[in-house]
Amino acid sequence: MSYKVAIDCGHGFNTAGKRTPPFAEALTKTEEGITVNVQAGEQVREHFANVGVAHFLKIALERCGLTTYMSVFGDIDGYMNDVQYGTNGTQDVVARQRDISTKNCDICVSLHFNAYGNGSWNTAKGVELYYHSVASKVGDGRTLANKVWSYLKDAVAGQTQRGVKTSDAYGMCNSTALGVQASILIEHAFMTNVEEARNMMCSPSAWKLYAEAEAKGICEYLGVTYVAEGQQSGGEGQGTGGGEGTGTGEGTGTGTGTGEGGEGQGAEQEAEPIGGIAYHDDTPATPEITDNRQWRVQCGAFSHQKNLDKCLAKLRVSGVQAWYQKEADGMFHVYAGTFSKRGNAVRQSRLLTLAGIANCIKEVR
Secondary structure, three states, X not given: OOOEEEEEOOOXXXXXXXXXXXXXXXXXXEEOOEEEEEOOOOOOEHHHHHHHHXXXXXXXXXXXXXXXXXXXXXXXXXXXXXXXXXXXXXXXXXXXXXXXXXXXXXXXXXXEEEOXXXXXXXXXXXXXXXXXXXHHHHEXXXXXXXXXXXXXXXXXXXXXXXXXXXXXXXXXXXXXXHOOOEEEEEEEEEOOOHHHHHHHHOOHHHHHHHHHHHHHHHXXXXXXXXXXXXXXXXXXXXXXXXXXXXXXXXXXXXXXXXXXXXXXXXXXXOOOOOOOOOOOOOOOOOOOOOOOOEEEEEEEEEOOHHHHHHHHHHHHHOOOOOEEEEOOOOOEEEEEEEEXXXXXXXXXXXXXXXXXXXXXXXXXX
């Protein structure tokens, strides 16, 4: 039997208050092929770290043969404008419940980083996990919580273990509203604790440790064999750019093939290592241009319908809303967002890159 897991990335990019206090010192680290770059005075948004853990959890679960649905994975301002989403790219809890309930998922895991106090750094620390306290809403949340906690509590060596808790305040633990048999909410570390913010929230290595631990618990709950990294059977690899590539992103795109190794997809080259993502707000050094220019994030260009369908299916599985149109070159171009500010397009591009989706940014008028 194939199981489907909803991975909820907790809040939106612009959800008020969901970020660290300003960092006193700059932070740069490269782990697991991802570069984290925080400048002195910057605040790191919770959504980025949630997406980081979700990225590795998706990889781990799919490696074990499970299907995933990504909730609020690419949620930034200017992108999610469907009626199910709130303003400024923030999807409220009821809308997320309704969305996930239509995806035929078996369980839901909502990923978060904790906070305490009035927005200043403090000493609250540790990892904890929640399931719903109301009998009519919890489903089998308690069992799932205990299975996951048995691995998660030791995921990051030396981290304070705050335990498994219950609450009636967390809608993402409401299994009934989510339409799943079990749901839990995880608070990985405190983003208001400077040590946990630097060493866990801003650490791709920690994201992966959390994700692998959660995958072990989820597999145990579902009765599925956990497959460790590197132990999975080999499959067909991805092809390199050749054949039909996309247009370049503002003159910087390069072709990298996926699927059958024929159709190419453009990848914008930013100031990070290839495949990496810098975790800062990317505020332009000069004022945003306010003319009629817009920026689109393109995920592929295809001449054959079957390859177009494969691309769209991959995006849907990743929780990315996308559309396509046939353009003057006769090819079907796939897009995952149109933005009036280039900074927002860059953020969307980086989230897609983190999800393993090649893309480029195109300027349009």
